[in-house]
Amino acid sequence: MxxxxxxxxxxxxxxxxxxxxxxxxxxxxxxxxxxxxxxxxxxxxxxxxxxxxxxxxxxxxxxxxxxxxxxxxxxxxxPVKDYASVDEILAAADKKQKPHFIVIADRITDPHNLGAIIRTANAAGADGVIISKHSSASLTPVCEKSSAGAVEYTPVAKVTNLVQTIEKLKKQNIWVIGADMDGENTIYTQDFSGNIAIVIGSEGEGISPLIKKTCDFLVKIPMYGEVTSLNASVAGALMIYEAVRKRHEM
Missing domain, CATH: 3.30.1330.30 (Ribosomal protein L30/S12)
Structure with a gap:
């Protein structure tokens, strides 16, 4: 297709x-x-x-x-489904009366990967997913199918400027944590408590330099074999569920 x-x-x-x-x-x-x-x-x-x-x-x-x-x-x-706004995602998160949990996809161009990330975000109970209007896959039928129906339940916001959006989230007391191979902490040592937004970078280049500078923390996934990178949706799933594990242990 x-x-x-x-x-x-x-x-x-x-x-x-x-x-x-x-x-x-x-x-x-x-x-x-x-x-x-x-x-x-x-x-x-x-x-x-x-x-x-x-x-x-x-x-x-x-x-x-x-x-x-x-x-x-x-x-x-x-799009196969209307996009939400960031404000709508935040308002819905406020109603849950639990710490916010948002996923940001930076330059995820493969609709299969974007769909898989939305599926993981839904399974993890995330409040919503934020993507960029530029250099990003959209809510196409391929993305919808890869999400296994999660796009019907998890709001997705599409924004013009991810850096400005991240700055807005930070003003709402949301800690922004980026997945990056040069991160100081690993996913096992990072504190994922409180209001958080996890940033997942592109398949080939990771998080863009400006986004990287805007994050509060950069976190890496330990790699012990000869291959030094993971598929974007796999890396996202590992980081999202490590956050879930720690948040549920509290």
């Missing part, structure tokens, strides 16, 4: 324009190269105003994505 198969697509200039005007959540808009004129210009301006990613592609890609075969040079990709 490719990234777009069975995804909620909005095709054609007027349908996409009306979807934007109505405030419908959209992950990304694909526009044919050289077609930014007329109604497409309005789409471009509204998408930019709403900080929606725009990708200019050739007609062949749009034809491949299209289900109606009348895309008019514009296709919008909508």
């Amino acid at each position: 490719n990234e777009f198969e069975k995804t909620s697509k909005i095709e054609g200039r007027n349908p996409v324009l009306e979807a934007l005007k109505s405030g419908r959540q959209i992950d990304k808009i694909y526009i044919k190269k050289g077609e930014i004129q007329g109604s497409a210009k309005k789409i471009f301006a509204l998408a930019r105003a709403n900080k929606i990613i725009i990708s200019e592609v050739d007609k062949q890609k749009l034809d491949m994505m299209s289900e109606t075969k009348s895309h008019q040079g514009v296709i919008a990709i909508a």
Whole structure:
């Protein structure tokens, strides 16, 4: 299954324009190269105003994505489920009257991995997952399937700037703990008590440098073999469940 198969697509200039005007959540808009004129210009301006990613592609890609075969040079990709806001995640966490537990996925580009992380977050009782609008997988059908239905129960917020979001969480007295191979503590020695947000980095590059600087703590997973890295969703699961174990022992 490719990234777009069975995804909620909005095709054609007027349908996409009306979807934007109505405030419908959209992950990304694909526009044919050289077609930014007329109604497409309005789409471009509204998408930019709403900080929606725009990708200019050739007609062949749009034809491949299209289900109606009348895309008019514009296709919008909508998530399989509406995103929550960070404030909504925090408000729901407050109602539980327990220490906050949030998972942040930084540059997780593989929808299978993102789905697996959301599944683990749900199983661990996390309050929600935060992802970035840029350089990140979205709530596609592949992600939904990999989550085993967890996207229906665990709120996912998609933000423009993860650094600013992390700073916001820190002002809410939430400790931000990043998974990093150069961390001072291991997952076995780190204190996971209180309000926490765990940051899981990308499959190849880990946490971005700016995110790393913003974290309160960096924590590593001990590696004893010849392989020096783990799949992002596996590393995330190990760290999330070590936090669960320690929090439930208290």
